[in-house]
Amino acid sequence: MTQSDFLTIVTPFKDKVFRLAKRLLVSTEEAEDATQEVMIKLWKNKKNIKNYKNVEAFSMTMTKNFCYDKLKSKQAQNLKIVHNNYEDTQVGLQKQLEDSDSLDWVGKIMNGLPEQQKLIVQLRDIEQYEFKEIAQMLDMNETAIRVALSRARKTIKEQLTNTHNYGIK
Amino acid sequence: MVLNNIEKLLEKYDNGETTLQEEQQLKNYFSQETVAPHLEMYKPMFAYFSKSSKEQFTKQVPLKTKSSLYYKWLSVAAVGVLIFGFFYNSSINNTDEYTQTEKELAYQQVKESLHFVSKQLNKGTEKVSYLGIINTAGTQVDYLKEFNHPLRRIFKN
Numbered sequence: 001m002t003q004s005d006f007l008t009i010v011t012p013f014k015d016k017v018f019r020l021a022k023r024l025l026v027s028t029e030e031a032e033d034a035t036q037e038v039m040i041k042l043w044k045n046k047k048n049i050k051n052y053k054n055v056e057a058f059s060m061t062m063t064k065n066f067c068y069d070k071l072k073s074k075q076a077q078n079l080k081i082v083h084n085n086y087e088d089t090q091v092g093l094q095k096q097l098e099d100s101d102s103l104d105w106v107g108k109i110m111n112g113l114p115e116q117q118k119l120i121v122q123l124r125d126i127e128q129y130e131f132k133e134i135a136q137m138l139d140m141n142e143t144a145i146r147v148a149l150s151r152a153r154k155t156i157k158e159q160l161t162n163t164h165n166y167g168i169k
Numbered sequence: 170m171v172l173n174n175i176e177k178l179l180e181k182y183d184n185g186e187t188t189l190q191e192e193q194q195l196k197n198y199f200s201q202e203t204v205a206p207h208l209e210m211y212k213p214m215f216a217y218f219s220k221s222s223k224e225q226f227t228k229q230v231p232l233k234t235k236s237s238l239y240y241k242w243l244s245v246a247a248v249g250v251l252i253f254g255f256f257y258n259s260s261i262n263n264t265d266e267y268t269q270t271e272k273e274l275a276y277q278q279v280k281e282s283l284h285f286v287s288k289q290l291n292k293g294t295e296k297v298s299y300l301g302i303i304n305t306a307g308t309q310v311d312y313l314k315e316f317n318h319p320l321r322r323i324f325k326n
Binding site: 003017018019022032036039040043105126128130146147149150153161 | 184186189210217220222224226
């Protein structure tokens with residue numbers, strides 16, 4: 001398998017791997033490292049790549065496990081000051097500010113969710129995988145996923161409503 | 170009518186029972202400028218989901234090709250060959266290939282030739298030895314320095 005063959009397999013989902021890693025690890029740099037690590041692992045096992053039923057699902061599972069390991073490892077226990085990803089956007093109207101503010105809120109609320117729910121929301125609402133695929137990736141049954149997803153969505157909704165009404169009610 | 174539909178979908182959505190198509194419908198609805206006021210809180214949620222799905226991985230992944238592995242083993246092999254060659258060579262030198270008489274003969278020959286060389290060298294030095302005379306002449310000429318003293322005295326005055 002040549003590099004270009006490998007890239008054609010990997011390119012469609014490498015962004016998804018990165019976003020999943022970022023969801024779990026929060027920092028962009030850490031997520032980049034994790035993605036790179038996953039890609040390198042895949043590249044090393046490129047001989048077996050044809051035997052995998054679903055390379056994408058396999059990579060997502062790998063990413064999930066890798067990020068869990070990262071979070072558990074000692075390295076993650078040190079408090080790190082992460083340069084939050086400031087975006088150089090044009091200063092707009094107040095509405096724009098408000099919008100981005102509430103967008104940030106969703107991100108913050110999502111970071112506060114339990115890891116499993118974070119994962120499921122990421123895979124379903126952001127990456128739009130079918131429940132069957134998610135079940136395969138996370139090695140869970142579909143019902144459990146639906147329950148977790150429902151909980152997560154309700155939590156996000158409630159917290160958003162609270163922040164939205166803060167100072168009003 | 171549309172709103173009614175959306176509300177139904179949202180309820181299903183909250184329970185995690187929507188299909189991807191239905192979720193897409195919701196996303197489309199909430200990407201509009203204006204939504205029903207009591208559903209306002211869903212707007213940032215869906216906006217965030219669509220925004221997050223556009224983030225891309227831009228870092229280049231260094232993919233090492235197999236050839237580097239070959240080079241590694243090639244260098245290992247080269248070192249092996251070098252070491253082997255060295256030991257092989259030194260072991261050849263140690264082996265007794267020449268007999269005692271041959272060695273003696275060689276020794277004698279070397280001795281003779283060195284002797285010859287030293288003889289010729291001595292002849293050469295003999296001929297050059299009269300150059301020593303120049304040295305004695307040089308010392309004799311030294312007294313010419315004495316001239317300098319009176320000369321200096323003369324110039325001083």
